[in-house]
Structure formats: structure tokens, C-alpha cells
Amino acid sequence: xxxxxxxxxxxxxxxxxxxxxxxxxxxxxxxxxxxxxxxxxxxxxxxxxxxxxxxxxxxxxxxxxxxxxxxxxxxxxxxxxxxxxxxxxxxxxxxxxxxxxxxxxxxxxxxxxxxxxxxxxxxxxxxxxxxxxxxxxxxxxxxxxxxxxxxxxxxxxxxxxxxxxxxxxxxxxxxxxxxxxxxxxxxxxxxxxxxxxxxxxxxxxxxxxxxxxxxxxxxxxxxxxxxxxxxxxxxxxxxxxxxxxxxxxxxxxxxxxxxxxxxxxxxxxxxxxxxxxxxxxxxxxxxxxxxxxxxxxxxxxxxxxx
Amino acid sequence: xxxxxxxxxxxxxxxxxxxxxxxxxxxxxxxxxxxxxxxxxxxxxxxxxxxxxxxxxxxxxxxxxxxxxxxxxxxxxxxxxxxxxxxxxxxxxxxxxxxxxxxxxxxxxxxxxxxxxxxxxxxxxxxxxxxxxxxxxxxxxxxxxxxxxxxxxxxxxxxxxxxxxxxxxxxxxxxxxxxxxxxxxxxxxxxxxxxxxxxxxxxxxxxxxxxxxxxxxxxxxxxxxxxxxxxxxxxxxxxxxxxxxxxxxxxxxxxxxxxxxxxxxxxxxxxxxxxxxxxxxxxxxxxxxxxxxxxxxxxxxxxxxxxxxxxxxxxxxxxxxxxxxxxxxxxxxxxxxxxxxxxxxxxxxxxxxxxxxxxxxxxxxxxxxxx
Numbered sequence: 001x002x003x004x005x006x007x008x009x010x011x012x013x014x015x016x017x018x019x020x021x022x023x024x025x026x027x028x029x030x031x032x033x034x035x036x037x038x039x040x041x042x043x044x045x046x047x048x049x050x051x052x053x054x055x056x057x058x059x060x061x062x063x064x065x066x067x068x069x070x071x072x073x074x075x076x077x078x079x080x081x082x083x084x085x086x087x088x089x090x091x092x093x094x095x096x097x098x099x100x101x102x103x104x105x106x107x108x109x110x111x112x113x114x115x116x117x118x119x120x121x122x123x124x125x126x127x128x129x130x131x132x133x134x135x136x137x138x139x140x141x142x143x144x145x146x147x148x149x150x151x152x153x154x155x156x157x158x159x160x161x162x163x164x165x166x167x168x169x170x171x172x173x174x175x176x177x178x179x180x181x182x183x184x185x186x187x188x189x190x191x192x193x194x195x196x197x198x199x200x201x202x203x204x205x206x207x208x209x210x211x212x213x214x215x216x217x218x219x220x221x222x223x224x225x226x227x228x229x230x231x232x233x234x235x236x237x238x239x240x241x242x243x244x245x246x247x248x249x250x251x252x253x254x255x256x257x258x259x260x261x262x263x264x265x266x267x268x269x270x271x272x273x274x275x276x277x278x279x280x281x282x283x284x285x286x287x288x289x290x291x292x293x294x295x296x297x298x299x300x301x302x303x304x305x306x
Numbered sequence: 307x308x309x310x311x312x313x314x315x316x317x318x319x320x321x322x323x324x325x326x327x328x329x330x331x332x333x334x335x336x337x338x339x340x341x342x343x344x345x346x347x348x349x350x351x352x353x354x355x356x357x358x359x360x361x362x363x364x365x366x367x368x369x370x371x372x373x374x375x376x377x378x379x380x381x382x383x384x385x386x387x388x389x390x391x392x393x394x395x396x397x398x399x400x401x402x403x404x405x406x407x408x409x410x411x412x413x414x415x416x417x418x419x420x421x422x423x424x425x426x427x428x429x430x431x432x433x434x435x436x437x438x439x440x441x442x443x444x445x446x447x448x449x450x451x452x453x454x455x456x457x458x459x460x461x462x463x464x465x466x467x468x469x470x471x472x473x474x475x476x477x478x479x480x481x482x483x484x485x486x487x488x489x490x491x492x493x494x495x496x497x498x499x500x501x502x503x504x505x506x507x508x509x510x511x512x513x514x515x516x517x518x519x520x521x522x523x524x525x526x527x528x529x530x531x532x533x534x535x536x537x538x539x540x541x542x543x544x545x546x547x548x549x550x551x552x553x554x555x556x557x558x559x560x561x562x563x564x565x566x567x568x569x570x571x572x573x574x575x576x577x578x579x580x581x582x583x584x585x586x587x588x589x590x591x592x593x594x595x596x597x598x599x600x601x602x603x604x605x606x607x608x609x610x611x612x613x614x615x616x617x618x619x620x621x622x623x624x625x626x627x628x629x630x631x632x633x634x635x636x637x638x639x640x641x642x643x644x645x646x647x648x649x650x651x652x653x654x655x656x657x658x659x660x661x662x663x664x665x666x667x668x669x670x671x672x673x674x675x676x677x
Contacts, residue, residue, distance in 0.1 A: 262676050268387050
């Protein structure tokens with residue numbers, strides 16, 4: 001029997017039980033209507049249009065004609081450049097995610113465990129402050145910092161580490177990695193912080209009282225309980241990087257381009273059907289990754305574990 | 307404040323949030339709607355113009371708004387393909403759109419713009435006669451757009467590092483300039499430069515064999531490219547900081563580099579010929595505010611404004627009378643250096659436009675610059 005909002009029971013005749021359940025379900029679901037509508041209109045419908053476009057073709061006159069074909073997908077998988085660039089994008093996303101979490105986890109741990117709540121708020125504000133300026137400006141600022149005449153090179157030449165400005169930091173993959181780590185660090189830090197904040201740190205003391213080494217306590221007590229935070233951080237960092245365009249375009253030079261930089265060129269040439277197919281491949285990949293990530297979002301019950 | 311402290315039931319909370327959401331959606335829809343001016347004896351109102359930011363000056367628009375009560379609602383135009391795609395989608399939501407060279411007849415063939423008699427405007431008499439007679443813009447129904455400006459694509463180099471003085475597209479391929487070249491992030495154009503370097507006649511309509519030739523040169527260009535500039539200011543900044551020694555650019559880069567505190571640089575038109583653009587303001591066929599366009603052009607295209615536009619943005623424009631104003635203002639040297647007084651140069655350029663090998667050019671570009 002479905003419980004009512006007060007926690008009691010609604011008694012219904014068996015014949016009308018299904019209808020009432022449906023009605024109760026609808027009443028409870030209506031708050032999701034605005035979000036559901038937005039999801040349908042701004043995500044599902046465009047995605048469906050994109051899939052349809054990806055199965056059509058563009059004529060040399062830039063007209064899109066509904067000739068059903070898999071040619072756009074075949075072009076992607078038959079051209080090694082695109083497959084290689086997609087793999088490179090995945091590696092870049094993984095490298096940025098790993099670095100972001102490696103930096104964010106100790107940061108959030110220290111913040112939650114050793115910093116007073118008042119100072120925690122101040123530090124978190126400092127983490128969020130970069131969001132107050134536009135992404136474009138931040139990426140351009142990095143161009144100025146990492147460039148041959150930028151602050152970093154001036155420092156290195158000033159203290160005698162290098163004789164002349166180094167090109168290592170910009171217009172190549174390391175520059176893209178560095179800027180992406182900077183851009184996505186707050187997402188990782190906030191997700192992990194939110195998870196650590198709920199953790200009862202006395203459990204670590206209890207584990208050690210029972211003979212666990214500190215590393216064992218962290219590995220077997222802390223990590224399983226903050227896993228949702230870590231997975232959320234992975235989702236917030238890894239997934240958006242698959243569609244990163246701006247940072248590679250500004251600091252990647254000709255060597256640091258990612259898959260989105262190639263896709264946007266199809267838009268510039270009005271090759272919408274090819275573009276749609278490539279975008280759908282990325283979207284499908286993201287969906288698969290989200291399904292995989294979702295499996296690990298449950299908090300592990302370390303107390304009940306045998 | 308009491309209202310904020312008052313406890314809400316779940317039902318009340320949901321009702322309020324639903325109301326706020328509905329209100330927000332309604333407000334967003336309202337904001338997107340465009341007011342339509344009512345019919346008046348002398349047309350007044352606002353029209354929608356998709357254009358590049360150098361096609362107007364703020365004071366010019368303010369003045370027209372004040373005197374003629376015609377305002378503009380401007381949408382920034384990224385490039386020709388972007389404008390073409392957007393107009394196909396929104397059609398009558400725009401009234402005027404700017405476009406380059408061979409894109410203009412493409413708009414007409416697609417039924418997106420009107421052909422009209424530009425000579426019906428008094429201000430058209432101020433144009434160089436050649437600008438009123440471009441074959442590619444002439445149709446039996448009329449002229450396809452009001453001519454505005456033009457420029458060849460040049461190679462600009464820093465003589466401190468680049469010697470002997472280059473005169474060809476081949477300079478971009480010289481291994482001694484590894485990592486010292488900046489070119490625009492415009493795949494079709496960059497492939498067209500390589501086509502020019504290879505001596506291919508029609509860089510926008512290449513055969514498979516010609517595309518393969520261009521690709522070969524593009525592979526040689528890639529290691530020399532420091533970065534693909536997102537906009538002209540990136541190119542200028544790279545030349546100013548001397549990060550780049552060579553760049554492909556529009557007219558006026560020397561001055562912009564100098565103004566930015568950079569070194570003296572030299573620009574030239576490669577001996578194999580170059581790509582170029584010339585643009586026009588096109589009247590959208592289904593535009594809802596057409597009555598405003600000709601009165602607006604009559605005022606906006608006046609020589610005084612065009613001369614000021616040249617001073618601000620530095621590239622040749624098609625208004626001959628404005629050239630005289632520039633001469634009178636002591637700008638002759640700069641105007642001549644920018645070919646302002648030689649509009650016939652346009653006929654020596656390969657004009658930008660959509661071609662049959664666009665897809666091939668993008669594939670070539672991606673295959674070279676991808677991993």
C-alpha cells in the first residue's frame with residue numbers, strides 16, 4: 001500500500017488501486033515537469049535532430065539531403081587522424097582528471113580536517129573566485145603567462161634556469177594540460193570537499209585503535225565512503241574535457257588540438273551532417289562513460305562489509 | 307523579511323517554485339520577441355542587422371537613431387559560413403546581413419536575399435563606378451548588395467628575422483621559419499593559400515589531385531605554424547611580441563603592429579596572386595523591416611562616416627568620395643598604401659567564396675592538423 005505524505009496508509013479499493021497509484025505518482029512527479037521539459041526541449045530533441053542529420057549527407061552546394069547513409073560514421077572510423085585525435089582527447093581528459101584529483105583530494109582533506117569552518121568558507125570562496133571571470137579571459141591570461149615573453153619564462157630566465165624563453169609551456173600538449181588542470185581544479189575540489197565534509201573522522205581513529213595503519217584506515221575506511229565525491233569529481237572533469245575547444249585553440253598551437261577543434265571545422269565549412277555524426281560519437285561515448293561512472297556512485301557500507 | 311521567515315508547506319513551496327519557473331520561461335520568451343515598428347509616413351523603427359563589428363561606428367548609429375529614428379539591433383557575424391547558416395534558419399528575423407564576394411550570389415541563389423537597384427540611392431553616386439558593376443553581384447533582377455569594403459590577404463614579415471625579402475607563398479614553407487608563422491584558424495582559407503603556393507588556379511574548386519597537392523604543402527607548413535590565430539588581434543599580438551616572424555593577414559597589419567608597440571613589419575602580395583574579400587550589405591528577402599533599410603543605407607554610407615571608418619579600421623572601402631575626405635584630412639599616404647585609390651585591384655584577387663571543394667579542404671586541414 002502506498003504510504004501517504006504523513007507516513008500513514010491510503011486505503012483504496014483494489015479495482016481503483018492502479019489508477020490511484022498512477023494519480024499519486026503524477027502528483028508527486030509534477031515538480032519535475034519544468035526540468036523534464038527543459039531536458040526534453042534542450043537536450044533530447046536536439047540530440048534526436050543531430051542523430052537524424054548524422055545519417056543524411058551534405059551536397060557540394062551545402063544542402064542537406066535526406067539520403068540515409070552511414071558514410072559520415074564510416075568516414076570517422078576509416079580516417080586514422082580522427083580516431084587518433086579522439087584517443088588523444090581521452091588520454092588528455094584522463095591526465096587532467098588524475099592531476100586534478102591528485103591536487104584536489106589533499107587540498108579538500110586538509111581543509112575539512114584542519115581548518116576552522118570560518119576559514120574553510122574563505123578558502124572555498126578563493127577556489128570559486130576564478131569563476132567570476134570568463135573562461136575566455138582566463139585562457140587568454142594563461143597565454144600571457146606561458147608565452148615566450150610571459151611571466152613564467154621571465155622568471156625562469158631571471159633566476160638563470162633557462163638561457164632563453166622556453167616553448168615547452170605553450171602551443172603544445174603540456175600547455176593544454178596545465179591550463180585544463182587549472183580550469184577544472186575547482187570542480188574537483190568542490191565535489192571532493194562536499195563528500196569529505198560529511199565524513200566522520202573519528203572512524204579513522206577507531207580504525208587505528210583497532211590496529212589499522214594510517215594508510216590502511218584511509219584506504220579501507222575513508223576512500224569507500226568518499227567514493228561518490230571522487231566519482232563526481234571524475235564526471236565533472238573528464239566528461240567536459242571531451243568537448244574542450246577553447247583551451248586547445250588558444251594555447252595548443254598546432255600540436256595540442258583535441259577532437260572538438262576538428263569537429264568545429266566542419267561547422268565552419270557548413271558540413272553539418274559530418275559534424276553531427278562526429279558529435280554523436282562523442283555523445284555516445286559520454287553516455288557509456290556516465291553509465292560506467294554511475295555504477296560506482298553508491299556509497300560502500302564499510303560497516304556491513306564482511 | 308517576515309515573509310522569508312514564514313514556514314512553507316511542501317505544497318506551497320512547489321507552487322511558488324513552479325510559478326517562478328513559468329515566469330522565467332515567459333520572460334525569456336518575451337525577451338526573444340522582436341518589436342515590429344508600425345507603419346508611418348516616414349519609416350522609423352529598429353531593424354536587425356548581422357554584420358562584422360568594423361562595418362559601423364557607435365557614433366554613426368547613435369546619430370542615425372537621433373536624426374532619422376532608425377535604430378539597429380546588431381548581431382555579431384563570425385564568418386560567412388556562420389552567417390549563411392544562421393540566415394537559412396532564421397530568415398525574416400534578420401533584415402540585413404553582410405557577406406563576402408562569392409558568398410553574396412550564393413545567398414541569392416538560395417533565395418535568401420533581394421536583388422535591387424542600388425542606384426536608387428543617392429549615396430551610391432559616391433561609390434567608385436567599378437563597385438556598382440561587379441559581374442558576380444549583377445543579376446537581371448538587380449544588384450545583390452551595397453558594396454562596402456575589401457582587402458587582399460597579404461603576407462606580413464619582420465625584416466629583422468626574415469631575409470632575403472620574400473615575394474612568394476613559398477616563404478611560409480621554408481624550414482628555417484619553424485614555429486615562427488601565424489596564420490588564421492580558417493581551414494578553407496589556409497588550404498587555399500597552399501593551393502596558391504602550388505599554382506592551382508581555383509583554390510575553392512579543386513580536384514582530388516589538386517587537393518592532394520595542397521595537402522602536401524600543408525604538411526610542410528604545419529611545423530612552421532606557431533599557432534592558428536582565432537582573430538586578427540592574435541596575429542598582431544604575435545608580431546608585436548616577435549613570437550611570430552611571418553603572418554598571413556589583412557591590410558593594415560603593419561600599422562596595427564606599430565600601434566601596439568611592435569617592430570616594423572612589411573606586407574606584400576605574393577607573386578602567385580592572392581585570395582581576397584570584398585563585402586556588401588545584403589537585404590534579406592523575408593526581412594520584416596525592409597522599409598528601413600534604404601533610408602538607413604542612405605545615411606550610414608555617407609562619405610564622412612566611411613572616411614571615419616577607414617581611419618578607425620584601416621582597409622580600403624568602396625566610397626570614392628570618402629577617399630577625397632581622407633586626402634583632405636592628411637590620410638592620403640595611408641589610404642594609398644592600403645590601395646584605397648585602386649579598387650580595380652579587387653579584380654586581380656581570387657575572391658573568397660563557397661566552392662565545390664570546401665568539404666575536401668576541411669578534410670585535408672583536419673587530417674594534417676589532427677593527431
